[in-house]
Amino acid sequence: MLTMQANGQVRKPTPCGPVPTENQLRWQDMEMYAFIHYSLNTYTDQEWGFGNEDPKLFNPSHLDCKQWASVCKQAGMKGIIFTAKHHCGFCMWPSKYTEYSVKNSPWKDGKGDVVRELADACRAEGLKFAVYLSPWDRNHPEYGRPEYVTYFRNQLRELLTQYGDIFEVWFDGANGGDGWYGGANETRKIDRTTYYQWPETYKMIRELQPNCLIWNDGSDRGDLRWVGTEAGNVGETNWSLLNHDGEVTWPMLHYGLETGDSWVPGETNTSIRPGWFYHDTENEHVKSLSKLMDTYYKSVGRNSTLLLNFPIAPNGRIHPTDSLRGIAFNKMIHEVFKTDLAKKAKINTQGNTTIINFKKPTAINRFVVEENIRYGQRVKKFALEALVDGQWQPLKDELVENGDGLTTIGHRRIICFPTIKATQLRFTVLESRCEPMITRTSVYLAPELTADIPDSGEKRSSGLHYYFSNPKEMMIDWDTEQTITSFRYLPPKNTREGLVTHYTLWASTDWANWTKLAQGEFSNIVNNPIWQTIKFAPTKARVLRLDADRLAEGDRMTFGDIDVINQ
Known part of the structure; x- marks a missing residue:
């Protein structure tokens, strides 16, 4: 938003409190990017290695960083952060400062460099690249002593000078404890506020x-900043502010600090599986589509970014279930937000109130609002109301457990509410730190994922996964590519509602x-x-689409059961 001075010159708005840097603005616009966890833990079935695991365990049969990058791009990720070194100390690049790295593994006869291969694969796919370097090292004999800090910085320098542009460096908060430490097998504690000498490291x-x-x-x-949980959500109130100095409490991490003196936005990190590293026992516990959408609304939709982890399987690839999910x-996000119903409506703004007038009663269930955060985060509280059958009714965010949660906005705020048919929608800023600078008010009708799907977000019928990408489009997928010959549909019992009479059936191996x-x-x-059977020539497929x-x-497809027949 620009304003005109009396002399006709354009005047930029006055910043309101702390404002983001250009780097932070670019980062916020990424919205979603991937974590990749891969190390010796993958082969020992651990989340945290002790530091004494044998490098010879690292010998993947089909390591393919191009597959990682391709999957992440198709999943809507704008970049990848890779665990170059986790707590066990094993380096996924041939660091010249330690023997505990891929250079002493059988993989590629010790000539490989996973960091290099992934950095190259990211750039080939147009993705940004970043690194995770654990400050804690359970392998290094000098951890907890001054010599280790020099070692740590030397490794960081390698990562920052040998692999091109890095958009983020991720330092894990786990610091100190028991470890192998070169054979000492003891517990070492450090003062995390002083030991790493962070100011000097930041300067580098x-x-x-x-x-x-x-x-x-x-x-x-x-x-x-971390948002205080790995569950995939940030507070419904979320200020991108903290104080520059001093310790932070959990509420500060989760909700930010309205009076903070520095711009420190929250990054919501979570894994597509229960763990960060791959475990066979979690193959049946990959997050459902409804859970991923809930995570999206509670991260990107609450003024945060989403850092979603894809663990690498022992063969060196992202598991098919994870990639398909x-x-x-990503497909569902595009489905939800492909049609902004406000674009066909008449919009009137007076002061701090915007009214969206629909031409006729319109079904809606999502509202998106954004501030121009370049000049600071301003809105403290707002109201959302809908005119339904001639009566104004307040709308609350159904994803907030207590209260309506209509507080901060920031880069983006998404309000989810039950589907209603409204003729008008009224958005009003009730409290603001400075004059509001609203840049977007959009309205959508999202598919109702929960209508025919249990709380897990999906149903298994004949061993299949399914979801509805829109009310008349069903997606059916399974874990591996198969040759199929027919598809079977059982209509719902005792009702004509949603019963399919005419259809088109599609198949794909790559979703594209x-x-x-x-x-x-x-x-x-x-x-x-x-039961109705659709027969066709033997076809290789990993996913079917029934229109x-x-x-x-x-106006919404239903069914009693479905089945796919293999060759």
Whole structure:
């Protein structure tokens, strides 16, 4: 927003409190990027290695960083942060400062460099690249002593000078404890506020990578903060502010600090699985589509970014279940936000109130609002109301447990509410630190994922996963590519509502290229609602899409059961 002075010159708005740097603005616009956890832990079935694991365990059969980058891009990620060194101290690049690295593994006869391969793969896919370097090292004999800090900085220098542009450096908050420590097998504790001498380390980072952001949750404030949980959510109130000095409490991490003197926005990190590293026992516990969407609304939709982890399996690839779920997640985000219903409405703004007038009663369930954070975060509280059947009714965020949660906005705020048919929507800023600078008010109708799907977000029928990308489009996927010959549909019992009478069936192996398998009518299905079979030539597929071209009644597809027949 620009204003005119009396002399006709354009005047920039006055900043309101702390404001983001250009680096922080670019980072916030990324919105979603991936974590990749991969190390010796992958082969020992651990989350934290002790530091004495044998480097010879690292010998993946099909390590493919191009696959990682391709999956992450298709999942909507704008970059990748890679665990170059986790707490066990094993380096995924051939560091010249230690023997505990891939150079002493059987993989590629010790000539490999995972960091290099991933950095190159990211740039080939147009993704940004970043590194995670654990300050804690359970392998190094000098950890806890001054000599280790020099070692740590030397390794950081390698990562910042040998792999091109780095958009973020991620320093884990786990510091000190028991470890192998070169054979000492003891517990070492450090003063995390002074031991690493962060100011000097930060200075080096900014000199070597001036566009890089620093993630650190300690008393030495970085550019970004942890949000106090790995569950995938930040507070419904979320200020991008903290104080530059002093320790932070959990509420400060989770909600920010309205009176903070520095711009330190929150980054929401979580894994697509229960753990950060791959475990076979978690193959059936990959987050459902509904859970991923809930995470999106509670991170990107609450003035944060989303750092979503994809663990690498022992063969050196992202597991098919994880990749398919991630790609479906991105597809659903695009499905939800593809049509801004406000663009076809008449919008009036007077003072701090904006009214969106629809041409007719319109079904809606999502509201998006954004501030121009370049000049600071301003809004403290707002109201959202809908005119339904001639009566104004307040709308609350259904994802907030207590209260309506209509507080801060920041880069983006998404309000989710039950579907209603409204003729008008009224947005009003109630409290603000300075004059509000609202840059977007958008309205959407999201598919109702929970209508036919249990709380887990998906149903397993005949070993299949399914979800609805819109009310008349069903996606069915499974873990591995198979050759299939027919698809079966059982209509719902005792109802014509949502029963499919005419269909088109599509198949894909990569979610990008689709082959039409069949198109037609389920003859007499209304009068005789039994299993219907669609047969086709043997086809390789990993996912099917069933389009309901016509329904007996209603506007949303339903079914009793589904099945896919393999060759």
